[in-house]
Amino acid sequence: MKNIKPLLLIIMDGWGWREERQGNAIALAGTPHLDALKKEYPFTLLRASGEAVGLPEGQMGNSEVGHLNIGAGRIVYQDLTRINLAIKNGTFFENPVLKEAFRAAKKGGGKVHLLGLVSDGGVHSHIEHLYALLAFARKEGLSDRTFVHAFTDGRDTPPTSGITYMKALVNKMQELACGKVATVSGRYYAMDRDKRWERTALAYEALVLGRGLTAPDPVAAIEAAYARGETDEFIKPTVILSGDHPVATIDDQDVVIFFNFRADRARQLTRALTDPDFKEFERKKFPKLAYFVCMTLYDETFDLPVAFPPEHLKNIWGEVVSKAGFYQFRTAETEKYAHVTYFFNGGEEKPFPREERKLIPSPRDVPTYDLKPEMSAYEVTAEVIERIKSGRYHFIVMNYANGDMVGHTGVLEAAIKAVKVVDECVGRVVAAWRQYTDGAPAIVTADHGNCEMMIDPETGEPFTAHTANPVPFYLVDDRFKGASLKEGILGDIAPTGLYLMGLEIPEEMTGQVLLES
Known part of the structure; x- marks a missing residue:
């Protein structure tokens, strides 16, 4: 068996990329941990909407579609x-x-x-x-x-x-x-x-x-x-x-x-x-x-x-890891738990062999999440760090719901708080991962845009919907410092991830490895 490396995949829900600062909760919050990753490691932008994810042209992405494409490593034509x-x-x-x-x-x-x-x-x-x-x-x-x-x-x-x-x-x-x-x-x-x-x-x-x-x-x-x-x-x-x-x-x-x-x-x-x-x-x-x-x-x-009825997807990311004999772990809070399990697995409810899961409850004590922008991010973080320390898993998939769920409220101040929490949590998880796996690769990315546009630029009204903006992709791996990445699509994440892990990329995955050869 060649040198197989474990991989951490962090999906920041509703986290698009947009240069303008006005109404952009990500730019306004400041993200020191993500900025540090971007400075030190390869970074690119991925298309997460429209035809790039199997939707009609111009159609904004969403969490379901995003996780399907990420998990499948190809463009999945949506319902x-x-x-x-x-x-x-x-x-x-x-x-x-x-x-x-x-x-x-x-x-x-x-x-x-x-x-x-x-x-x-x-x-x-x-x-x-x-x-x-x-x-x-x-x-x-x-x-x-x-x-x-x-x-x-x-x-x-x-x-x-x-x-x-x-x-x-x-x-x-x-x-x-x-x-x-x-x-x-x-x-x-x-x-x-x-x-x-x-x-x-x-x-x-x-x-x-x-x-x-x-x-x-x-x-x-x-x-x-x-x-x-x-x-x-x-x-x-x-x-x-x-x-x-x-x-x-x-x-x-x-x-x-x-x-x-x-x-x-x-x-x-x-x-x-x-x-x-x-x-x-x-x-x-x-x-x-x-x-x-x-x-x-x-x-x-x-x-x-x-x-x-659904069209069955063969040889998706979770399946490849499972067939290689490795344990994997999936977690998110209630609002996005289906996304890192059911949707990431191509719309199949049943876990793959050696796939373990943990649902972290979303807060029930608030009617809308602008009143609790941290949601359950700290609990998700604590759970993942425990699992990292166990050394049991070769693949961890986790999701932070905040950017999307707080983004949907249209409350800019709350979204800014949500962004700060996610940035802090990502920093902690990546640090723990690198410490306990001896610097194994990590990918930090997103499924679609939302909280980077909280104000409608046309009307000045609160903007509560998803966006068609691209999403960030951070490749945290010391082997590739200074490497350049192509711009791509969500379907390129799995082939890139399997490449970093040292696992074979199945022919059904039509996505590209994002590293410039």
Whole structure:
């Protein structure tokens, strides 16, 4: 066996690279530990958005996509790109699972309910996919039995852009003469992922019982929310009325198509609507659905039809390390734990042999993370340093959630604090790694941008979304001091990492080694 070296991979979530200082939490905070690495070791920038990570051109990256590409060592074509392509080439309208859903509605006489995030944010859903489903419903002769339960965004899109998307949706429905909006709920309720079931319950009651705030039409629902001081993300579940009755509720024999393509924030509501043994809150009514479609695989344990099942990725980073017989360790706090495990492993839930994991709980004592910008970074750091000292692992993957989660709050001062904490923690982990592994290689990088742009340069308003900026890549390895690195993409990290470790790069990894040969 040639000289195999262990490797540490630190992923700073939501940490893009931007020269301008205005609204740039990273530049304003100052990052002495990262600056020292940049001065002493090779550094480059990686593209983490658009076609470089298998997304449509110009589309900002996100944590899911970022970790998939980093773990796979190649460009992974995202569900968004796959579904867009299917719509473009017409195969979408032949999709057997979607066809079966419409058939079930026709056969049982039930309604079709289209659930999902109504925006073009492209992180969890895309409004064009909803338009395609409406066109499909019309083609199947279900125009007057199709209803949309619209979840408003304001997180991957500007905070009050929801009204624009809603007007566009209403226009599209008129143009197609198909469908009506039945409910409007902010994603905070309909798409919770932190087991705050009381939020999911409010969305469920609007969908199934027609219970909640009411409005005469969907645009009025959003206007009323703005008047109450709620931005899109936080719009309280609102039932649209026709006369004094809900336009539509989900009932026995109905069909539901959840058109979000990202799994993590679709799971809770899906469970509430489909799991007969559900105990998280009391369901006053549990409709016996004719058919429930998940746009993509939301959870291995859901026995539900999937319109676009995952494509299996072979020979990814964790697998190569595992096959070589080494132990590896993955950790992050709750908000990003799925990213260093499930997504890093190509969308597979099961760990590889000799892959160990530890979830560090995210703080539950604050409603939003601007109130606790350090989140659980110190606990993640302490855990990793313990594991480093054990000498057991040849590969450690860790994530700091702060840049992204605090970045999403739009609170610049809090993001500056978050950056300082991450910089300090990275410094401590890298120092411990080098001390206990006798200077083995480390990579410090990021998955996509966010906290480097906290203020919208056009409007001067807080900017809460991800960015399309490149991300930093620090190669900490004494063997390569003074070496120059190519600019690359996230898919180049794994081949580079395997090269530094002295492990063979599998042919499925189409990424490049970033060191200039």
